[in-house]
Amino acid sequence: MNIRISADSTCDLSPELIEKYDIRITPLYIVRDGQSLVDGKDITPDEIYAHVNSGGGMCSTAAVSVYDYTQFFRRQLEECDAVVHFHISGDMSACYQNACIAAQEVGNVYPVDSRSLSTGIGQLVLEAAQLAREGKLTAQEIAHEMERRRELLDVSFLVERLDFLHKGGRCSGVALLGANMLNLRPCIQVKDGQMMVGKKYRGPYVSCLLQYIRERLKGRDDIDTRRIFITESGGFTPEELADLTIQFYRRNYIEGLFLSSGVYRSPDYTTELMIRALRILREEYRFNGYIHAKAIPGTAPELVEQMGFLADRLSVNIELPSEAGLRTLAPDKTKQAILAPMGQIRVRGQQSREELVKYRHAPRFAPAGQSTQLIVGATADTDFHILRLTQGLYDRYQLKRVFYSAYVPVVEHALLPAKDTKPPLLREHRLYQADWLLRFYGFRAEELLDASHPDFNPQVDPKCSWALRHLDFFPVEVNRADYEALLRIPGVGVVSAKRILVSRRARKLRIEDLPKLGVVMKRAQYFLTASGRMADGLRFTPDSLLRNLIAAERPSLPQPELEQMSLFAPV
Secondary structure (H helix, E strand, O other), X not given: OOEEEEEEHHHOOOHHHHHHOOOEEEOOXXXXXXXXXXXXXOEOHHHHXXXXXXXXXXXXXXXXXXXXXXXXXXXXXXXXXXXXXXXXXXOOXXXXXXXXXXXXXXXXXEEEEOOOOHHHHXXXXXXHHHHHHHOOOOHHHHHHHHHHHHHHOOOEXXXXXXXXXXXXXXXXXXXXXXXXXXXXXXXXXXXXXXXEEEEEEEOOHHHHHHHHHHHHHOOOOOOOOOOOOOOOOOOOOHHXXXXXXXXXXXXXXXXXXXXXXXXXXXXXXXHHHHHHHHHXXXXXXXXXXXXXXXXXXXXXXXXXXXXXXXXXXXXXXXXXXXXXXXXXXXXXXXXXXXXXXXXXXXXXHHHHHHHHHHOOOOOOOOOOOEEEEEEEOOOOXXXXXXXXXXXXXXXXXXOOEEEEEEOOOOOOOOOOOOOOOOOOHHHHXXXXXXXXXXXXXXXXXXXXXXXXXXXXXXXXXXHHHHHHHOHHHOOEEOOOOOHHXXXXXXXOOHHHHHHHHHHOOOOOOXXXXXXXXOOOHHHHOOOEEEOOEOOOOOOOOHHHHHHHHHHHHHHHOOOOOOOOOOOOOOO
């Protein structure tokens, strides 16, 4: 059964999650100065905040009508067999009641009253989407299961100004108690489908927020940590972000900060906000922890330089490994816009290191270097192409690290893999292994792959693949080989190679000595000798060698899920 999961816009899921789980959204209406606007289309949360803060009237919401629900459900059922739809608590809105009326008219639609709001709804939506993908439950069973799980939700939030909630009609039963005048920050808890005032905190908002988080987590050993939503509205100011970071750091909650942001207004404006937050941390709070900041392509060079003197590491994500892929899937990005800041970071980093030689107290520019990320599997680029690009980035831009991310299909598009395509996790793993060979083992990209062998054999690791194509190089005598030759042996790593060099100074090594030095013999035994001897009883051919290496690695690889066999054909 093809089951569609949908929800009202009150679920507050990010566009990335909505796309990933193929969730369909019905927007509520936002009433601003008597004008009805579609949530997320005609008006955004930032625009609502700006309107109210500039002196405009309070915006309110209007439920989705029965007619709109009816049309929405009918459109969905053209593509699926049944719909499970989630709503904000029925005690807060008429959406659920209207949807129930529409569902009775349309059929095969199962509305679920979340008895919650915001990402409390979102949590249920994602769990339902996962159950729908597994295909083990009917739509009605999924709806019943989510009605059970909603009792497990723990939803609360801390507000700066209680009067906003009161004016918006969302907390009609909440007593104001002069909260704003007394500098109180009430915790609003969702219980039995309604919002209620919990504990009231007093003081600066960020300090109250930290205390609130500590108290909500204290003594809790029943939290499912696989998915926890922390939701904020309106965004943090640089001052709030810096204050929150230093408070977490002082309490030993974090060791550092990774600072990234979507583009707000423009790359330069967004970068200026990031720089302000970092400057407050470094100069006002004397924060000496690790900071990794993500530079935004298209940012002015002078802003990139300012950020580099405040962060330990900078990154500029390439994402797609080829210029053709960028033109096709990310036309707003260009190769030059990505590589220009990379080149600037490399040059300025080199200058900084030279200045430190002359002047001990010269400012440091991104002392931990720079990194990037490549998406694997979204385009037809081969492993050879990706690895050559990686090699070029290490050589030309002196990157410290290249990260690889397997592409997860989230939308149907002619230019992208089908949605039922599994993420190439094993391929991602092989690229990480090959990357390690480039950085620490002295391999070059063109040694590991070439035009005739453009992709890694997924069944064996890249070093074994290279060894199988260069059997003339083996066996290597561990008592005579230099460090570089030892590193070419599958099963011999950087540490074990150095141990071999040290140990053989005292005496000649034997086969039985090698496991004690960290050599992985289930792979290495086919490619080395010790005192002129291989492992006793070892016999193999090139074909049997491949089978043996595959068998040795199989236990460490992801195994396919077992399926229950049935004696009966499905009805």
